[in-house]
Amino acid sequence: MRTNRALPSPRCQRGVYAIEFAMVFLIFFTILYAVICYGMLFAFRLGLQNAAEDGARAALQYQSDLGARVARATTVATARSDWMPLVMPPVVSICHVEGAAGLDLCPAVNCGPSWSQRCQVHVVVQANNLGSLLPPLPGFAVPDQIAGKASMLLELR
Structure with missing residues (x-):
């Protein structure tokens, strides 16, 4: 037996495309925003x-004393990070290899050519308050601080 159900008219389907577009747009916009924010952070x-x-x-590079080496490293690190906003002044320290190096300066050391007197230079460049650089949208984990760190073994003669 045949029923006389009427097919839905196109008038009943109005607005469906707008709803589908709104849902898909939110997903793609979220992905695009995440890619841009994390790309800037990287x-x-x-x-x-x-x-x-x-x-x-x-x-x-050869310098007359350790203080001149620290000054040269600070100058170069500052010049290389000038293009980035919110960068703190670089922290440069010279420590014995066995000494702990972090953000605080190492105590005065006597570096020399012997293996027991070997020293390292530690350079830390950091940027703070990164949340103010990126467009504000809640829900994304943006770190407050990022840092670049490097250390090299000094050779003194």
Whole structure:
């Protein structure tokens, strides 16, 4: 037996495309926003790392004393990180290899050519308050601080 049900008219389907577009747009916009934000973070992090490595390499160049090496490393690391906003001044320290190096400066050391007197230069370049650089959208984990760190073994003669 045949029923006389009427097929839905096109008039009943109005607005369905707009609803589908709204749902798909939100998903794609979220993905696009995440890619842009994390891409910017990775670019800043790479820039900080390059600045720290260049500063550490500059400390390897011949200087008359350790203070001059620290000054040269600081100057180079600052110059390499000028293009990035919110960058703190670089922290450069020279420590004995066995000594702990972090963000705080190492105590005064006597570096020399013997193996027991070997020293390292540590360069840390960091940027703070990164949430102010990216467009504000809740729900994304953006770190407050990123840093680039490098260390090299000094050779003194």
